[in-house]
Amino acid sequence: MTGKKVLVVDDEIHIVHVVAIKLRNNGYEVISAQDGTEAFELAVSQKPDIIVTDYQMPTMNGIELVGKLRQNAQTNKTPVIMLTARSFVIEDDQQQQLGISEVLSKPFSPKELLRSIEDILYAKAVAD
Amino acid sequence: MRLERSFYCVVAAFAALTLVYCALGFWAERDGVFVPAASVFCGAAAVGVIWLGWSFVRAGGEITSIATQLNCDQTHQIKPCRSAWLKVLTEALNNRLSDETSAQLKEQLKQLQIQNKLLSAQKTHIDQVIYSIRDAIIVVDEFDKVLLANEAAGRLFGFDFATAANKPVSELVEGAKPEFVDFLRQSRTSRAPGSRKEIDFDDAEGPRVFDCRVSCVCDDGGRVCAVVAVLHDITREKEIAQMKNDFVSHVSHELKTPLASIMAYSEMLTDGEANDEQTRNEFYSVIRTQAQRLNRLIEDILNIARIESGLVKVEKQPVSLAILMEEQLQMIRSFAQEKDIRICSEKPIVHDCVLVDKDMVSQVIVNLLSNAVKYTKPGGTVHVFTEVDEISKKVTVKVVDTGVGIPADELEHVFDKFYRVGANKPQAKGTGLGLSLVKQIVEKVHGGNVFVQSKVGAGSTFGFELGLATEVVTAKS
Numbered sequence: 001m002t003g004k005k006v007l008v009v010d011d012e013i014h015i016v017h018v019v020a021i022k023l024r025n026n027g028y029e030v031i032s033a034q035d036g037t038e039a040f041e042l043a044v045s046q047k048p049d050i051i052v053t054d055y056q057m058p059t060m061n062g063i064e065l066v067g068k069l070r071q072n073a074q075t076n077k078t079p080v081i082m083l084t085a086r087s088f089v090i091e092d093d094q095q096q097q098l099g100i101s102e103v104l105s106k107p108f109s110p111k112e113l114l115r116s117i118e119d120i121l122y123a124k125a126v127a128d
Numbered sequence: 129m130r131l132e133r134s135f136y137c138v139v140a141a142f143a144a145l146t147l148v149y150c151a152l153g154f155w156a157e158r159d160g161v162f163v164p165a166a167s168v169f170c171g172a173a174a175v176g177v178i179w180l181g182w183s184f185v186r187a188g189g190e191i192t193s194i195a196t197q198l199n200c201d202q203t204h205q206i207k208p209c210r211s212a213w214l215k216v217l218t219e220a221l222n223n224r225l226s227d228e229t230s231a232q233l234k235e236q237l238k239q240l241q242i243q244n245k246l247l248s249a250q251k252t253h254i255d256q257v258i259y260s261i262r263d264a265i266i267v268v269d270e271f272d273k274v275l276l277a278n279e280a281a282g283r284l285f286g287f288d289f290a291t292a293a294n295k296p297v298s299e300l301v302e303g304a305k306p307e308f309v310d311f312l313r314q315s316r317t318s319r320a321p322g323s324r325k326e327i328d329f330d331d332a333e334g335p336r337v338f339d340c341r342v343s344c345v346c347d348d349g350g351r352v353c354a355v356v357a358v359l360h361d362i363t364r365e366k367e368i369a370q371m372k373n374d375f376v377s378h379v380s381h382e383l384k385t386p387l388a389s390i391m392a393y394s395e396m397l398t399d400g401e402a403n404d405e406q407t408r409n410e411f412y413s414v415i416r417t418q419a420q421r422l423n424r425l426i427e428d429i430l431n432i433a434r435i436e437s438g439l440v441k442v443e444k445q446p447v448s449l450a451i452l453m454e455e456q457l458q459m460i461r462s463f464a465q466e467k468d469i470r471i472c473s474e475k476p477i478v479h480d481c482v483l484v485d486k487d488m489v490s491q492v493i494v495n496l497l498s499n500a501v502k503y504t505k506p507g508g509t510v511h512v513f514t515e516v517d518e519i520s521k522k523v524t525v526k527v528v529d530t531g532v533g534i535p536a537d538e539l540e541h542v543f544d545k546f547y548r549v550g551a552n553k554p555q556a557k558g559t560g561l562g563l564s565l566v567k568q569i570v571e572k573v574h575g576g577n578v579f580v581q582s583k584v585g586a587g588s589t590f591g592f593e594l595g596l597a598t599e600v601v602t603a604k605s
Binding site for chain 2: 012014015019021022056086108110
């Protein structure tokens, strides 16, 4: 899935940085944001193929961001992976309703995140 | 009776004379008139003796009857006798029995009255105890009529507890809490020895949660004769449990955040994803700083936990706040200079001695100063004031910065654990525990007050107030 664009959103700059390095090393194009508002604007303007977002962020958290993305025609089908350090934030039905493809707990493995991104993009390509 | 006794004597004497006459007549003359006369006298005498004997036998039987009656029951009157002289005995005995019975009954009545008074006093005492209990108590019978309700129950459900007895419980509480009445009925029907249910109330005192425990009282035949309900306010316990859950959730999140960076960067290094020396050094640096952040976080959490639980050892001594302030200012000046921030301070002209734990208050000053420098942009200033009020015997420390400021709706939360002002997060890193620790040390350990004033874009004033000590510490020159 090289050449695909990934939007990485997290208020922790180190997390954004390490994920960006991992994805770029594997051929992905990476854009990033540190809060939900900035992320939504980038999602609409840049149209990433997949979004990796943290749950807990200032001004707009991950759930609110996804809710807003699903209301926008240009982003309502964009797959989303949620990262969270909270032990339990999203119900299964809520995850399905919002179209969140996967929830990964922090601390997470960059390798596993890459694998998840690849699986989701592959499945989306097959479905399309 | 005298007449009867006299009659018995006459008969006995006649019988005796007849025997003597007959004996003399037979010995003196065997024929003529004497023999028929003697026979008549003998017959009459015999009849008299027989009748006398029968009278004595009868009397003996009546005496035996009297004895038997006395033996069986000493409270009932003895039946009257036919013998006149026994009638006297019977009357005497009956009079005596009446007096004794009356005395016994009077004594028993007196004992019963004393016991009744004691029982009434005990019942009143028990009622007072039940009425004074803070938990709401309602007892109903097998027909759901109130046997007892205390004042707390009346207040909770909105009825007059003094007039609640014998009224159907549904009439008193169903309007307020129908589920309570259903719960009572279910418990009675199921005859469960103990049932429990949480019931929510939302009234003039606000939303509350009560733990309702119901138990059934059964008679000897196993039939439910009463149902006892006790409602205990667990609102505070629920809040504390929720706070604990929230705290654990917060701590978990805050600890996992730096850990996520440490593990991600470690994996990248292990997998050879850092392609050059510069990138590797950058990764090492991140791992180190995040580990330090984790360590600070753990220390802050432990400090707060120790202070809250009272386990921390406090060593108070007379200390000049101005001197303490100056010591910490020396340490922060280099950090401030790196950011081109000017630090100003003024020593008070009057003594500002306080009785405090020096290390703890130093920590307070460090936290306030470092926050002021962290959230002030380069070129700004941080001004420190120490003011003494001799009249109210208080000293106030203020740290005034020209930093980013705090939105008004977030001011009340800045001293909460893990709280960080959202808009200011990009400005600087923090655990969200520094100000919480300041509040704990100043208020819980030293009995002082913390305060904050702020305006977005203009800066913030953080400070605390402590009582003056009686001893004086001379400032170092």
